[in-house]
Amino acid sequence: MRKAFISPSKYVQGENELLNLGYFVTSFGKKALLIGNQSDIDRVRDQLDYTAEKYQCTFIVAGFNGECSRNEVERLKKLAITEHCDCTIGLGGGKAIDTAKCVAEGNAVIIVPTIAATDAPTSHSAVLYTEEGAFDDYAYFKQSPSVVLIDTQIIANAPVRFLVAGMGGALSTYFEARANQQSYANINAGLPCGVREGKCNGAKPTLAAYALATLCYQTLLKDGKKAKVACINKTVTPALENVIEANILLSGLGFESGGLAGAHAIHDGLTILEQTHHYYHGEKVAFGTLVQLVLENASEPELKEVLDFCLSVNLPVCLEDIGVKTITEEQLNAVAEKVIIPEESIHSMPFPITLENIKAAILTADSLGKNYKMLGKFTQ
Template sequence: MAVLKLLRAPSKYLQGKGALLHFYEETKELGSSFLFICSNSGYKNCSEKLTESFKGSNCEFYFEVFKGISSTGEIERMRKIVQDRKIQVVVGVGGGSAIDTAKATAYYEKLPVVIIPTVVATDAPCTGLSVIYKDDSTFDSYLFYPKNPEAVIVDSEIIAHAPVKFLIAGMGDALGTYFEARACVRTDSPSLENGGIALSAMALCELCYKTLLKNGYQAKLACENHLVTPALEAIIEANTYLSGVGADNGGLATAHSVYNGFTALSECEEVMHGSVVAFGTITQLLLEDAPKEEIKEVMDFCHSVGLPVTLKELSVTDVSRVKIAAEKACIPGETIHNMAGDVTPDQLYDALLAADLLGQDYFK
């Protein structure tokens, strides 16, 4: 039987300069007591605007700074606060870990969740899943939710004042969206939501890529200078909504498996997720024998915004170590197996090294 096509997304997405000043107005139907689970910077950068948004309301709201990782123990701590204070709405304020902690807390307590990203380094805000860690910071599990967040609210001013490296990494993560979904369509593979890939999902994925090409470089310049411009707004939407909803409903392939493989290399511990996904996207195009014009277009984009096109830029100087990453990227269950004809560790190793050679050639 054919897999039924499926589309999921946040119920509401709000973005713009000063968006947090409208927080209460946009979420008041969800409940009258809010717990804001914040990263340190999330509390520092957002609490004032959020407090302002509640002026004149009878709502109760609490800010809780979480301890830096979406661990089982930290989720339990937040659940206890929710129970003790009779919280009705959970809000995640910060980067990926704060967001994942809030999603998990809301899920276990059967409450609505709102997401306020303070960086756009990944497409996590809009997705219906979390990465959960053990209390010793080692990976525990992926937690898949029955629905996506009730609302995602992005204040462009906060993103414009965050370090530009996060915006660049988010563009790297978003770069894989269209090409990975396209690979899944070719093999009739399911999306991350385990449904068939709808035309609407592919349209979002394609728009994501076109938006990166059109606005990426200008957005980077704007962010470096803390300016909110139409180009920056476009890239915030591409990194957060188009990539998040696109990947959720479009599926993953080689680019994200390459990232998972490279987590086995100690030299890559400080390398951002999106940087590896960008290099993985070039690798995927080589595996597909994509037109050289398309490969050049992707490499030109990466170079223009500061994403890596060589292994050295990923802190990998010993190419023999890439074999370890290639093996891990091809373990059973990895999304690389959504590729047409499948991919072996040897084939991936060769493609990674070929991508590196192309990248080195690019700088000659």
């Protein structure tokens, strides 16, 4: 059986860690292309100036236009060549990070998130958009980032909703990895084709990935609420440190090497509803996790544990919490049809999936979450 584990070369996390960015730049050379929104760069300008001087390196600010599009990637690739840059830095949120990955194509890329809203920083993939901001395609690279550098004080200073959304994405990691373990599904490992088979069959998840996914869930339950309070007060505490690691590292390694399943497929289906567009990825994934648990016929204690956690940090537990106050039969059908397309991760679940059981699970999860939020118990 072919297994695979995917990870960045280095992950470094700590207070004021951005001051050491120059050290990692000098492992590749003296000049780095810096991709980030100008507002994010301005916010950490003093740290960038300090680390550049200390380590005698230069940051070439790319003038990022805010969209990870094919045209922007090509422009920045040319800029990196013209300026003789030795590495690429993605600083900020998801689109700046993904653009840096696309420009670097898996070579000498340093990822510096300024929020802990997703587990994307550690991965070897990116999402491309059109110039207008619509989804275009996924991009995959030969390896994960060379360095992921997390400054926990910068994360603490960001709006708390980003941290909570990151917990929503991380919440699904264990349950989706568990489903992949049970179904022996392939993960998207970006590996070469099998020599004897002559075709690309991917790889199965490792025990290590499942262990990290499990630890991710345990960490959220233990420290999630305390981490939220710390972030509200813009302070770095052990709980916040742990949850940042869960949101980014444990969830990142857990999803990429453990596999996606129902929760993320439900998220993807829900995105066709315009009402959900103002909600973050992790907020929709949190509700998707509840839908997956209904699909699995999870035990009442497990459902209660997940619902209690979501309510303790203010994550969505019903459709209304992600903007969907009412859903028509036509809309429900459209969501379910998107969920079950052949390329979706829903098919990693360890049982057959149909349009009808997806629709039933969405409505049941919505009802369970709504009633539990109002009454603190399960009702019919």
